[in-house]
Amino acid sequence: MYVLPELPYAHDALAPFVSADTLQTHHGKHHKTYVDKTNDLAAKAGLAGRPLEDVVREARRRGDAGLFNNAAQAWNHAFFWESMRPPGGPAPAGDLARRIEQGFGGQDGLKEAFVKEGVGHFASGWVWIVTGPEGLQVISTHDADDTLVREGVFPLLVCDLWEHAYYLDYKNDRKGFLERWFDNVANWDFAAAQLAAADGRGEGFRYPHPTGDASAASPSEAPRPTA
Ligand SMILES: [Fe+2]
Structure with a gap:
């Protein structure tokens, strides 16, 4: 289960x-x-x-x-x-901060790309910060679609764009939600751990293994960027 x-x-x-x-x-x-x-x-x-x-x-x-x-x-x-943690946590540092600098010119550039992608995404889905052969990228996926079925993409962080994620707190203001989410509760330590895993240092996020199934089968291989 x-x-x-x-x-x-x-x-x-x-x-x-x-x-x-x-x-x-x-x-x-x-x-x-x-x-x-x-x-x-x-x-x-x-x-x-x-x-x-x-x-x-x-x-x-x-x-x-x-x-x-x-x-x-x-x-x-x-x-x-x-991908979230209580407000007041650390900003991106080390390797993650360097990759953000390379890809987006800094944290402000990443925020702009992230909010723009999330606001521009039609209807339900997810906005992701991922790493891959091109370096860090911001992408969005529709409905349930996710990075597990995308080649060469490894997720660092995600924010939910379904209205149930923000409607009670922000009504239809998705932009306000994304801006405040990015500035206050985005978990940069988790993103850094995911980035390290993508580089072959440590294991990336895995869903808890199902319980009570003795037949539990072969471990899956987490997708890794090809470069
Ligand atoms: Fe959701």
Whole structure:
């Protein structure tokens, strides 16, 4: 069974930038529903017990949209919780700060690209900071789509663009949400750890392994940039 990962902070830890009300609904209702449906659909597809990363890729390969959408959303949300930390944490440093400088001319340039991509993204999806052969990039994906099924892209950070992520706190002001999110709760330590993993130092984020499945199968290979 795939578990709903615990939030790595208290429900009120991100306020006022993300309220406790939003986190409770987003984690306890939206994310939980994706996990519950994944458990049901993965079992029906004969994939129960496999790492969630494998399930996402296999569902895409088979064209199983129902399983893909729920499994990818389960994964994306788990990655999203790690992409945030309470306000007041450290700014990008070291390698990450250097790559941001190279790719965007600094933190202000990255913020501008990130907010522009998120605001310009039509309807639901995700805005990502990724690394790959071209260096750091900002990209967005639609609906449940994620970086697990993109070649040569390794995610550092993600923000949820679905209205359920911000509507209670910001109404329809997605730009205000993204600006405050980037400045106050983006988890640059997590991004730095992901960047190190992309460079072969340490293991990148993995969804918690399913519980209670003795048949749990082969470990999946995390995608790495080719350069
Ligand atoms: Fe969401």
